Amino acid sequence: MNIAKRAIILTTALLITTSFCAEADITEQKKQAFLNAGLVDYDIESLIEVGTTPEEVLLFAQDAPTISPDIIYYYTHFNITPGVAAMFHPRVISKPFFIADILEAGLTPQTANSYIEAGVYRARSIIAYVKHGIPPNLADSLNKNGLYIATDTEQRDFHETFEKGLTTKDLPRYIGLARTPFELKKLYSSKVPTAFIHEAMSKNITLSDATSLYFHGIDLDTYPSLISDQPTCSVYPANHLEFEYIGNLAGYQSKKEPIPLPKDLFSQLNSIHVYNSMNLFSTDDQAEIFKYVENIANYVKKPTIYNLLYLTAHIVSQKLHYETVDEGELAMTFPEECSIAEYWRREIGDCDKYTVLGMVVFAQLKQLFPDVLANVYLTRALFSPYKTHAWNTVVIAEEDRLIFSYIDITNFDNDADTPNSDYRDFLEQKELVYKNPFRDRNEALGAMTTKYFNHQYFLTEYDKYFCKPTH
Numbered sequence: 001m002n003i004a005k006r007a008i009i010l011t012t013a014l015l016i017t018t019s020f021c022a023e024a025d026i027t028e029q030k031k032q033a034f035l036n037a038g039l040v041d042y043d044i045e046s047l048i049e050v051g052t053t054p055e056e057v058l059l060f061a062q063d064a065p066t067i068s069p070d071i072i073y074y075y076t077h078f079n080i081t082p083g084v085a086a087m088f089h090p091r092v093i094s095k096p097f098f099i100a101d102i103l104e105a106g107l108t109p110q111t112a113n114s115y116i117e118a119g120v121y122r123a124r125s126i127i128a129y130v131k132h133g134i135p136p137n138l139a140d141s142l143n144k145n146g147l148y149i150a151t152d153t154e155q156r157d158f159h160e161t162f163e164k165g166l167t168t169k170d171l172p173r174y175i176g177l178a179r180t181p182f183e184l185k186k187l188y189s190s191k192v193p194t195a196f197i198h199e200a201m202s203k204n205i206t207l208s209d210a211t212s213l214y215f216h217g218i219d220l221d222t223y224p225s226l227i228s229d230q231p232t233c234s235v236y237p238a239n240h241l242e243f244e245y246i247g248n249l250a251g252y253q254s255k256k257e258p259i260p261l262p263k264d265l266f267s268q269l270n271s272i273h274v275y276n277s278m279n280l281f282s283t284d285d286q287a288e289i290f291k292y293v294e295n296i297a298n299y300v301k302k303p304t305i306y307n308l309l310y311l312t313a314h315i316v317s318q319k320l321h322y323e324t325v326d327e328g329e330l331a332m333t334f335p336e337e338c339s340i341a342e343y344w345r346r347e348i349g350d351c352d353k354y355t356v357l358g359m360v361v362f363a364q365l366k367q368l369f370p371d372v373l374a375n376v377y378l379t380r381a382l383f384s385p386y387k388t389h390a391w392n393t394v395v396i397a398e399e400d401r402l403i404f405s406y407i408d409i410t411n412f413d414n415d416a417d418t419p420n421s422d423y424r425d426f427l428e429q430k431e432l433v434y435k436n437p438f439r440d441r442n443e444a445l446g447a448m449t450t451k452y453f454n455h456q457y458f459l460t461e462y463d464k465y466f467c468k469p470t471h
Helices: 005-034 045-050 054-063 069-077 094-103 110-115 123-131 136-144 152-163 181-190 194-202 207-215 263-270 283-295 304-318 328-332 340-346 349-366 407-415 455-467
Strands: 242-244 376-380 392-397 403-406
Touching: 005 054, 045 069, 054 069, 069 094, 094 110, 094 123, 110 123, 110 136, 110 242, 123 136, 136 407, 152 181, 152 242, 181 207, 194 207, 207 283, 263 376, 263 455, 283 304, 283 340, 304 349, 304 376, 340 349, 340 376, 349 376, 349 392, 349 407, 403 455
Parallel strands: 242 403
Antiparallel strands: 376 392, 392 403
């Protein structure tokens, strides 16, 4: 090794040694500063490592003595002085991140303390409650009942529910039922007894299914006999699905006793929660419509599936007159969220209102004529590629097959005034011999047109929903 290389190595080693010595000297000086300040009972090396100074330790010891020196560096990082920290409730004084969030949101320690004393301990919750004008005592009630308000929409839903008459004393009845302010609003508005919902959910019935059962008049003792644990696609595979024009149901009779359905199929066919206009539907609304339906049903001489489907259409089309109620000035005359009963009372609506009221009326007829309609269901349009119109699907459950048909009450109502209704554009078997599963008898109420129905699409979507579910 030549002399130049040896010189470089020696110089580098000297610099490193000098650096270590200098750092050691600085560390020793810092330690001495702690010792000179009388701070002998602390983990001085750890405090030095995170950059905490003796002056900071002494200041926090004087103004905020309950804060451990080990976490002082968090407070200094967030520029929180010991005097400000000491103003916070003892429960959170040693939580620098909580304090930082509160201060960053522009709240005072006193405001945060009022919520903490009421039992609200999360900074985000306190910030949200203050933002939305929820006072501490009310926030505590919400917290205890598992409800949190974090958005403007949730705050609006909550206030609207209180405007409807909900009080803080009512909230415990909804523990475990409503997870969001919107669910609380729906459930409270429905007036379905919470005891019924609690019992249903204790039996592993969802909130949505429970409210649907109640509006269908199905009690919880009867429900188990109406369902089975078998998969839908095993009980009713694609080759066990039949399709009929409404006209072919004339004279058709089904069993008087309910046939148990796979649980997911039963839920799909009985759900009332298919359009937003059912979100705030109440037992009062149900009773009002039922009274009207019952008066008309008293005149039915020969109840059949076919006749009662037509009666459903007649009741709805007599009550409603078609208007585009979701757009323009007319839409402004309805509340942003209103029950389908509001359209019933004002006697106007568009296609989805006809569809929903068809479901409501038919469900009530089913309660009045259980022997005739025990295995007949009326729901929204199922598995159609056409998305800009609404109509109803009729499903008749037999032990070995499902029979599907569609009815369009909107179109039926228009047909009364416009003879050139497009129902005559039925699917002729001779033209679609391999695609059309129907026979050749469509009627004004029928919705089995080429626009609305695609056999292969139906089967594909049915398979996705019931045989390869992701929902």
